[in-house]
Amino acid sequence: MRLRTEVLMNIREYVVGVDGSVPARAAIRWAISNARERGATVTLVHVADDEWGAVGTRLIGEADAGGRELLDRELGGALPTAAGDVPIVAELRTGSPMVLLASYSRPDSMLVVGTHKTGFHYGRAFGSRSLQLVNLATGPVAIIPETESRxxxxxxxxxxxxxxxxxxxxxxxxxxxxxxxxxxxxxxxxxxxxxxxxxxxxxxxxxxxxxxxxxxxxxxxxxxxxxxxxxxxxxxxxxxxxxxxxxxxxxxxxxxxxxxxxxxxxxxxxxxxxxxxxxxxxxxxxxxxxxxxxxxxxxxxxxxxxxxxxxxxxxx
Known part of the structure; x- marks a missing residue:
């Protein structure tokens, strides 16, 4: 067997999990910047958690409507950063957030999520969703803290x-x-x-x-x-x-x-x-x-x- 080693140059899409938070917006900016360097596309994905199903279809509809509003808002905020030279789209999904995000994982796509964690707090983040995502993914995953990176x-x-x-x-x-x-x-x-x-x-x-x-x-x-x-x-x-x-x-x-x-x-x-x-x-x-x-x-x-x-x- 021989190994493929071309990790970076094969990335054709950055898939960003968005939830309206400050770290998620940092993840969007990071993805757009890297997609510009690679000539890649950016897909914003918001997952309406299907646990809403336990409280009835009416609240599922409200969650979907809220998700569409959130995606429209985040897409509107991202477009100026993309500046017309980075193709960017948004998708609304319903289900288990990290499981659905992991379904986008491929060798030529990079999953990107933000995190509130910015330092050494050992043991306090057990069950972190970013850990769950990396565990489920089979392609590269980027974890972006909200702190300024410039x-x-x-x-x-x-x-x-x-x-x-x-x-x-x-x-x-x-x-x-x-x-x-x-x-x-x-x-x-x-x-x-x-x-x-x-x-x-x-x-x-x-x-x-x-x-x-x-x-x-x-x-x-x-x-x-x-x-x-x-x-x-x-x-x-x-x-x-x-x-x-x-x-x-x-x-x-x-x-x-x-x-x-x-x-x-x-x-x-x-x-x-x-x-x-x-x-x-x-x-x-x-x-x-x-x-x-x-x-x-x-x-x-x-x-x-x-x-x-x-x-x-x-x-x-």
Missing amino acids: LRHGVVVGVDDTPAGGAAVDLAADLACDHHCELVAVRSSTATHRFDPDRDDELRDWQVRRDDDARRLLVEAVARARARQPGITIRSRVIRRPPGTALNEVARAAELLIIGDSRRDKPQQGGLGSVAYDVLLNVSSPTIVVHAPETEPSSREASAAHETQGESHVAR
Whole structure:
């Protein structure tokens, strides 16, 4: 099998979940700006929650009418930002909001949602809808906080040895090139299960090995990013903090943080990893979560599949 690595340049649509909130409007502005750079379209989606069904059809009708008014208002506010050079449409849906938004997820579309979270409040956002969306999606998802982003600078990427981590490095390199900014590659040298030695020298040796392993992964990630975008400036950092904490701390003033979703080797619903979970639980900057690249058959596999299909067709 071989992997597709063209993450950024394949994005043809930005799908924004809108609910009339300040973070949702920040998400709309972010999507329009990025769609302009990519020559992509923007779709605003408002989902009238079908839990209204428990209280009767009359209130469902009122919710739909309110949703149409909200969409008209948000579309009217977005059109001046689009300035006629970004195609933008609005759609009203009824159902479970995050489930329906996730149904728009494809490798060539990016889901975009706003969040009120702008700092470190560990454990207070359990059940966050953005976490639910990322868990359900199989394409990239952008989580945009309401804080002003014009003063932010630089792209930060979390480094690991997974397919999703490689896709994150590719995307981060492309974005750093497009935005003419520095790329910072970050790797935590803290283990999930801490080593508990009998002597201090054993603990020092253990940490040195962890640091060396982190540096090795960073060297590989920097080489990958530089091969993809030779002109960008790249820094790397090993941090002795838990991965989610380290990434949010470094990215606090960054314009973007890019992370892979999990250690799985292909896009999969319900596969959010612990590091991505921790980052999104305490998001500090605009954050894009990417999944492992889709696989496509090698020429030999494709030929075998074609032959199998042909035999099956003849048999029928």
